[in-house]
Amino acid sequence: MKKKDENISAMCKPTVGEAGRTGDWRDLRPVIDHSKCTPFVKKKAACYLCWLYCPEAVVKAGIPVEIDLEYCKGCGICAEECPSRAISMVREDKCND
Amino acid sequence: MTDARIITGNQAAALAARLCDVQVIAAYPITPQSQLAEMLSLYVESGQLRAEYVRVEGEHSAMTVCIGASTVGARVFTATSSNGLLYMHEQLHWAAGSRLPIVMCCVNRGVGAPWSIFNDQQDSLAQRDTGWIQMYCRDNQEILDTIIQAYRIAETVYAPVMVCYDGFVLSHTMMPVVSPTPAAVRKFLPPYKPHTILDSNNPMTINSVLLPNRRPDAEGVLCDGYMEMRYKLQNALNRSPETIREVNRQYAEAFGRDHGGMLWTHRTEDAEVILTSMGSLAAEATVAADALREEGIKAGVVGIRVFRPFPEKKEVVAAYRNAKAIILFEKSVSYGYEGGLCSDLKAAFYGSGINAAIHDHVAGLGGRDVKARELVEAVKSSLARIAEGERELNTTWLNCHTE
Numbered sequence: 490m491k492k493k494d495e496n497i498s499a500m501c502k503p504t505v506g507e508a509g510r511t512g513d514w515r516d517l518r519p520v521i522d523h524s525k526c527t528p529f530v531k532k533k534a535a536c537y538l539c540w541l542y543c544p545e546a547v548v549k550a551g552i553p554v555e556i557d558l559e560y561c562k563g564c565g566i567c568a569e570e571c572p573s574r575a576i577s578m579v580r581e582d583k584c585n586d
Numbered sequence: 587m588t589d590a591r592i593i594t595g596n597q598a599a600a601l602a603a604r605l606c607d608v609q610v611i612a613a614y615p616i617t618p619q620s621q622l623a624e625m626l627s628l629y630v631e632s633g634q635l636r637a638e639y640v641r642v643e644g645e646h647s648a649m650t651v652c653i654g655a656s657t658v659g660a661r662v663f664t665a666t667s668s669n670g671l672l673y674m675h676e677q678l679h680w681a682a683g684s685r686l687p688i689v690m691c692c693v694n695r696g697v698g699a700p701w702s703i704f705n706d707q708q709d710s711l712a713q714r715d716t717g718w719i720q721m722y723c724r725d726n727q728e729i730l731d732t733i734i735q736a737y738r739i740a741e742t743v744y745a746p747v748m749v750c751y752d753g754f755v756l757s758h759t760m761m762p763v764v765s766p767t768p769a770a771v772r773k774f775l776p777p778y779k780p781h782t783i784l785d786s787n788n789p790m791t792i793n794s795v796l797l798p799n800r801r802p803d804a805e806g807v808l809c810d811g812y813m814e815m816r817y818k819l820q821n822a823l824n825r826s827p828e829t830i831r832e833v834n835r836q837y838a839e840a841f842g843r844d845h846g847g848m849l850w851t852h853r854t855e856d857a858e859v860i861l862t863s864m865g866s867l868a869a870e871a872t873v874a875a876d877a878l879r880e881e882g883i884k885a886g887v888v889g890i891r892v893f894r895p896f897p898e899k900k901e902v903v904a905a906y907r908n909a910k911a912i913i914l915f916e917k918s919v920s921y922g923y924e925g926g927l928c929s930d931l932k933a934a935f936y937g938s939g940i941n942a943a944i945h946d947h948v949a950g951l952g953g954r955d956v957k958a959r960e961l962v963e964a965v966k967s968s969l970a971r972i973a974e975g976e977r978e979l980n981t982t983w984l985n986c987h988t989e
Contacts, residue, residue, distance in 0.1 A: 492807045494800075497744055497818050498684045499810070500782055501791050506804040508797075 506560070511545070515563030517578040519556050525575035529553045539567035539576065589765040595756035598726040598763045599665065599691050599749070600625035602733035604635045605771040606689075609660040612640040612651035616670040617703045618753035619693040623665065645670040649677035649688075656686040657792065659780045661737065664688070667753060668695035668702075671709045675716070678746075682717025682819060684793060685781060687740030687747075689733060690718075694865065694917070695753040696952040704953020705753040707865065711893075711918040711926050713748065717819050719826060720893045722864040723751040726761040728845050731837065734771055738833045741778050743826045745819070752866040752917075754953065766841050774840050823895045830892055848897035850889045851905055853879065857886030859965060860909040860942075864890045864927065867915055867949065867956060874961035885965065890927060902934040906942065911972050913965050914946045915956070915984070924981045943977040949984040960985060 501507050523529040527536040529552060540550040547557040548567060556567070568576040593601070599622050603611070611630065613623040629635035638655075642648045645666050652662040666674060671692055681688050692710045696702035710720060721736065723729045729751050736747040751757065766774075784790065796812040803809050810818070831847030838844035852872045854860060859878070861871040868889035878885035888905045890897065897905075906912060916925035923929065928946040935942075945968040950956040964984055971979060 492805075494807060494810045494814070496810070497781055497822070498686075499793050499796050499815055501794055501803060501809070503789060503791050504804045508794075509801040509803075 510559055512557075512559045512561050515558075515561060516581055517563040517565060518558065518581055518584055519561065519563070519565070519567050519576045520579045520584075521554060521556070522575050522577070523553050525573045526554055526571075527573055527575075536572065538570045538572065542566050542570045589767070590762050591765060592760050593726065593763050594621065594758055594760050595723075595726045595729050595751050596621040596693070596758070597625055598730040599733060599751070600629065601763075601765060602730040603663045604629050605730075605766065605768055606663075606734060606737050606775060607661065607772070608635070608637055608663040610638045610640065610652070610655035610662045611664065612642050612648040612655075612662070613664045614642055614645050614648050614666065614670060616645075616667045618695055618705070618757040619665045619667040619670070619691070621757070622691060622693065626663070645674040646677055649674045649681060649690075652688045652690075653677060653681050653684060653686060656681075656688050656780075657684065657784050659778065659783050661778045662688050663690070665691035665693065667693045668697050668709045671713065672697060675713065678713055678716040678718060680793070681746045683815070685744040685819065685822070687737070687744055687778065689736045689740055689747050689749065691729075691733070692748050692750045693753045693757045694750055702952040703753075705755050706917040706951045706953070707750065707752070708918040708951070710748060710750045711920075714894060714926065717745065717823065718894065719743075719745055719747040719823065719830075721747065721749050721891060722868075722893060723749065723756065724845075724866060724869040724889065726756060726759070726763045727843065729756065730763055730765065731841070731843055731845060734766070734775060735833050735837050737775055737778075738837075739826065739830055742829050742833070743822050744781050745822050745826065750865065755866045764843075770840065774837065826895055827892070827898055827901075846889065846891050848890075848892045848901060849905060850891055852887040852889070854886035854888060854905060854908075856884055857909060858884040859886075859911045859913060859969060860906055861885060861887045861913050861915065861961065861965060862890065862927070862931070863887075863915040863917075864893060865917070867917060870956060870958050871915060871961055873958035874965065877958060877962050878965060883966075883969070893927070896930050896934070899934050899938065902931070903938045903940060906935070906940055909940070909942045911969060912942050912944045913968050914944070915949045915961065915964075916946065917948075917950045919948045919951075919981070928981070943972045943979070945972070945979045946981040947984045948981055948986075951986075954985055956984065
């Protein structure tokens with residue numbers, strides 16, 4: 490049997506996925522053009538403004554930069570902040586998957 | 587030897603808070619509550635009470651401090667009146683929704699506008715739907731006893747309790763009050779066990795936004811949505827009368843004073859007319875009922891001790907079953923309708939077979955004095971009109987120049 494919520498006040502643990510798969514809220518998907526992304530082009534840790542600004546902490550600051558689409562809500566802040574215009578917001582129904 | 591003192595209602599309340607070993611107090615002074623706040627700060631400063639007294643800039647913050655302290659496991663106390671309580675309104679919902687067993691005194695006072703510092707019960711009645719248990723006291727002894735009971739009730743059902751008593755009529759009037767010993771109170775009131783506790787070793791987020799529907803958390807547990815959480819609060823309050831009656835019974839056993847659980851009665855066995863009120867006015871009604879009996883009118887009183895949760899239908903119907911007329915006296919009004927107690931009582935009678943004539947009076951707003959002999963006259967006037975066949979009576983504003 491599934492565990493029941495025994496809390497009598499609203500409590501939750503601050504962990505990944507605590508609020509469910511919030512990525513399914515998304516209408517616009519951030520798509521990275523790595524040929525323009527500074528860390529990928531320079532092959533070193535640099536810039537990462539997308540990682541810094543992401544309010545959901547779903548951007549992984551690696552080479553290449555990765556975005557966790559399970560939890561990305563598609564707010565577009567990363568695309569707005571990217572100085573090399575490497576991220577574009579694409580409608581989910583136009584994405585090929 | 588019995589420890590009997592001649593003290594005011596505010597002093598009785600402060601003494602009760604001290605006997606309950608409260609650990610955090612946050613209160614902002616307001617007439618007629620001020621003396622209570624002063625007494626508590628005196629206890630803390632003089633070392634008679636080992637508690638933290640947090641000085642705040644207003645009542646909203648006072649309740650916020652209580653919520654924070656209760657969340658980390660402290661027994662907390664606050665008190666306010668009138669517009670101070672209204673200013674606290676938002677945080678009252680937070681305290682109840684978080685299921686924190688905070689106990690607060692509301693020293694009842696009329697609300698502005700226009701300004702009044704004097705007594706009525708509009709302040710606490712306006713907090714009816716916040717999810718707090720509300721208890722009304724008749725005298726200073728009952729204030730002390732009810733506060734001790736309130737902590738037991740709050741910490742059993744995990745809901746905050748508002749202990750209401752009339753400003754000046756009780757808060758500033760001296761009466762003999764018997765104080766239980768601290769050891770006896772500690773035995774009656776075990777230490778507070780929080781249902782959840784904020785702990786840096788096990789970080790939790792409390793009261794984050796809940797979405798309309800239930801959701802699975804990271805461990806796959808289907809967590810309650812907003813409605814489920816609110817239902818739990820409603821369920822807790824609906825089931826609390828059992829706890830309230832049991833705590834009252836155990837208190838009577840331990841200390842010899844029984845103030846009634848949810849409601850109390852005075853000479854109702856054969857009463858044909860029943861007077862009903864809350865707080866000190868209900869005590870005044872017992873004097874009026876005795877006087878009416880001397881004139882040959884079979885009168886009794888049902889006093890509502892707990893207004894929220896409202897006494898259960900079964901208990902209400904049993905208390906009024908023989909009444910042919912029910913006369914209410916309320917120190918508040920739901921503007922545009924009638925007194926709130928009257929509406930609730932009528933609703934409790936629906937489908938019960940009780941078909942007594944009910945006459946509501948709004949009385950004593952803004953401190954206007956209500957004497958027992960005026961209650962007697964009001965009852966006689968109601969009965970005369972009912973005898974003439976006027977069963978549906980509009981609410982009367984007692985002692986008010988309405989022409």
